[in-house]
Amino acid sequence: xxxxTFEAANYNTILATALAGGTGPDVMMVxxxxxxxxxxxxxxxxxLTTDSVxxxxxxxxxxxxxxxxxxxxxxxxxxxxxxxxxxxxxxxIFDANGLAEPQSWDELVALSQxxxxxxxxxxxxxxxxxxxxxxxxxxxxxxxxxQDFYDALMAGEADFTDPRFTDALGAIAEVAAEYFPDGxxxxxxxxxxxLFASGMAGMFIGGSxxxxxxxxxxxxxxxxxxxxxxKTADDAKLVGLYFDGGYAANAAxxxxxxxxxxxxxxxxxxxxxxxxxxxxxVSTVPGVTFDNALLAEVNDLNKSSIPYLMLAHFRYGEPSxxxxxxxxxxxxxxxxxxxxxxxxxxxxGLAAWYEPFQN
Amino acid sequence: MPKLRMTGxxxxxxxxxxxxxxxxxxxxxxxxxSAFAYAFFDWQGLRRGEFVGLDNFWTxxxxxxxxxxxxxxxxxxxxxxxxxxxxxxGLGFILAYALWRELPGARFHRVAVFLPVVLxxxxxxxxxxxxxHPLFGVVNxxxxxxxxxxxxxxxxxxxxxxxxxxxxxxxxHMVGFPTLVFLAGMQRIPGEILDAVRMETESxxxxxxxxxxxxxxxxxxxxxxxxxxxxxxxxxxxxxMAGLDGSPYGSTDVLGLYFYRTAFGNVxxxxxxxxxxxxxxxxxxxxIAAVASVITVRLRAREIQL
Numbered sequence: 323x324x325x326x327t328f329e330a331a332n333y334n335t336i337l338a339t340a341l342a343g344g345t346g347p348d349v350m351m352v353x354x355x356x357x358x359x360x361x362x363x364x365x366x367x368x369x370l371t372t373d374s375v376x377x378x379x380x381x382x383x384x385x386x387x388x389x390x391x392x393x394x395x396x397x398x399x400x401x402x403x404x405x406x407x408x409x410x411x412x413x414x415i416f417d418a419n420g421l422a423e424p425q426s427w428d429e430l431v432a433l434s435q436x437x438x439x440x441x442x443x444x445x446x447x448x449x450x451x452x453x454x455x456x457x458x459x460x461x462x463x464x465x466x467x468x469q470d471f472y473d474a475l476m477a478g479e480a481d482f483t484d485p486r487f488t489d490a491l492g493a494i495a496e497v498a499a500e501y502f503p504d505g506x507x508x509x510x511x512x513x514x515x516x517l518f519a520s521g522m523a524g525m526f527i528g529g530s531x532x533x534x535x536x537x538x539x540x541x542x543x544x545x546x547x548x549x550x551x552x553k554t555a556d557d558a559k560l561v562g563l564y565f566d567g568g569y570a571a572n573a574a575x576x577x578x579x580x581x582x583x584x585x586x587x588x589x590x591x592x593x594x595x596x597x598x599x600x601x602x603x604v605s606t607v608p609g610v611t612f613d614n615a616l617l618a619e620v621n622d623l624n625k626s627s628i629p630y631l632m633l634a635h636f637r638y639g640e641p642s643x644x645x646x647x648x649x650x651x652x653x654x655x656x657x658x659x660x661x662x663x664x665x666x667x668x669x670x671g672l673a674a675w676y677e678p679f680q681n
Numbered sequence: 682m683p684k685l686r687m688t689g690x691x692x693x694x695x696x697x698x699x700x701x702x703x704x705x706x707x708x709x710x711x712x713x714x715s716a717f718a719y720a721f722f723d724w725q726g727l728r729r730g731e732f733v734g735l736d737n738f739w740t741x742x743x744x745x746x747x748x749x750x751x752x753x754x755x756x757x758x759x760x761x762x763x764x765x766x767x768x769x770x771g772l773g774f775i776l777a778y779a780l781w782r783e784l785p786g787a788r789f790h791r792v793a794v795f796l797p798v799v800l801x802x803x804x805x806x807x808x809x810x811x812x813x814h815p816l817f818g819v820v821n822x823x824x825x826x827x828x829x830x831x832x833x834x835x836x837x838x839x840x841x842x843x844x845x846x847x848x849x850x851x852x853x854h855m856v857g858f859p860t861l862v863f864l865a866g867m868q869r870i871p872g873e874i875l876d877a878v879r880m881e882t883e884s885x886x887x888x889x890x891x892x893x894x895x896x897x898x899x900x901x902x903x904x905x906x907x908x909x910x911x912x913x914x915x916x917x918x919x920x921x922m923a924g925l926d927g928s929p930y931g932s933t934d935v936l937g938l939y940f941y942r943t944a945f946g947n948v949x950x951x952x953x954x955x956x957x958x959x960x961x962x963x964x965x966x967x968x969i970a971a972v973a974s975v976i977t978v979r980l981r982a983r984e985i986q987l
Contacts, residue, residue, distance in 0.1 A: 356952065363725060450838045452926035505815025507929065508835025513814065640952055641746045649930035656839050674746060
């Protein structure tokens, strides 16, 4: 077996070119959601079923949905990892200031104030890098928006003008104005990471993929994670969850039988366990246990989650929900729009291609 | 019919000219022609769909959200062009004049002014990003240090200052180029003309407007045309300082970024569409070629041959 890797930024292009030229690999990594569709709708991937890969029957439905094409509902890949949007905090700073993980929004605000009074930047986040706005919005706001809003949105009963959504944006903007670094709208992503990793800030709103980055920047840092709370302590604490990608087989491959056999291994607990242990990522294979305590905690938090909204559902057309929310949140943070206007802008913008918003 | 016979000299010419011709054809003509062709097809991801005529052009020019994105990016290119015309070419002329007049320290300044041009855009862009850093940037820290703390801004994070920050970085980077071209033009002015002028007037202003400026017209043609092409192809500096999205909220978006995003997608947020991207590229190319030709012809007309 031959294993080849490519640089991430050009991976899509290289893969698509190889597949189109008929020289694609037998088994390959593919993206999830809209990124999967680019490859799958062109007919390059072999459809997977629970007959060909029986282990898939036990995978979480949301993980499988990430590797399906919406039009025909067919599954094309074995999902390999999930990422979680949440709040990462510096344990030493929390301990030194006698702080505990917040149970309600008021507690979150109170502990931020305490950090600020102690001369620590509460949140390291900056929003000059566009995609960070989306991370901040859903890493901090998923519990405020709530499962009910998500369900209603998916059922076509609500759109983004819903107060559950716009109120969450308002609350996020208030926290940002008060507890993000001075001039955070001009602070880019690497600087924000540095602020947190160097211990100048207590919390960082971001993806579970940040944990390894922080430990790389500062091996001594002790990290904790929590799901940003809802309004009251009774509200469910939700993280934003999405799936990274999957393993797929080439429909035109010469060794299809062997490919499917290999995919069965990639869906097995043995592989999932090795994946989690060696790559420190949350494997999607059910029943995998985590040596790394942080990873185990993230995996627990994942049990109470809503999908990372724009990636999972609104990146299938132009303008994408991600482009819209990123720009609109930047406007909100610099005081040039209101949460209600964002609700309008998202709903009318997405109506260009998202059918439930078109009437 | 004359016989085609390869003499020694002809053979040499052929050997020397064929490789570059092939190179140009393969890497310049072919991509331009194929981009032109791509623009007339519908694309699903990387797979070419059916022929759609002028649909892609129509979409980027008149269908939302592309229409407002195109207008937004184009407007910024125009702002950039006029701003740099003043900050880069205008300042360049003044600097060149000062250097030409051999003011004290001219030797040192001739090198100093041109030095940034030698730096790579990546270095300049990162340098200015650090200067403008909201917390540790030398700009904000200096402002606070001299008691002007209220002027400290998140420069790259707000729509009102982001594009201008990029423009100033660009002007700083490239001002040495028009300076050098103007200076070369001024040094070509014959001494007799200058002596004759000195008999007539002592005024520097008259000297500049009536003699120097008209006589450096060929230099002006070059720097104006290059600036125009550069301003409408502007990509590297905004890409590094503001990112593919023209952050914040499209306030630094220019045609180059917008084209790239549309054709190749944006990892964290967008789709890729070669058809629309190619249509944009073709429109940008036609616009630049047309206007640059007009500028060149008109400016050539006012040049004076000595």
